Amino acid sequence: MEDLILKIKRIAKENPEGFTISIKDLSHIKKGWIVALKETQNSFGDKGLRKVIETSLKTTYMVGGWKEEKLFYFDTVQIFNTEAEAIQAGIENDQISIYNLESGKLIYL
Numbered sequence: 001m002e003d004l005i006l007k008i009k010r011i012a013k014e015n016p017e018g019f020t021i022s023i024k025d026l027s028h029i030k031k032g033w034i035v036a037l038k039e040t041q042n043s044f045g046d047k048g049l050r051k052v053i054e055t056s057l058k059t060t061y062m063v064g065g066w067k068e069e070k071l072f073y074f075d076t077v078q079i080f081n082t083e084a085e086a087i088q089a090g091i092e093n094d095q096i097s098i099y100n101l102e103s104g105k106l107i108y109l
Contacts, residue, residue: 004051008063012060012074016067020077020101023053024061029079033086033100034064036075038093044071083107 011019020029037059040052045061049065054074056063064077080086083100090098090109097108 001050001053004053005046007045008049008053008065008074009072012065012067012072016066016072018064018066020062020064020079021055022061023063029062030101033079033083033092033098034079035089036064036076036084036095038073038079038095040076041094042073042091043075044073049074052090060098 001029006025008021008023011021011026019036021027022029030102040055043049043052052063052074054064058079059076062077062079065072065074080089085097086098087107087109096104096109097106099106
């Protein structure tokens, strides 16, 4: 676990504007609509990242993150092919917004 935490922190530092990765191989995901899981909202710092990794290992195997002001936020994320599916999942997960990796489109819910 510690090694995975260090690797994801390095990816976060290299991509402060945001990233979405598979924790299976740390590859960057570049396609689809991103929706965070409710249970990992407001996860930041090492403690939050640990929670996100633990959740991801039990669910989607995907982690997203971004830097806001001085904090890195992390989420377990799920990916949808259509905007409609992502909107529905976003509502179900009490999300503020959803994001399209290809277009950069952000939709507030």
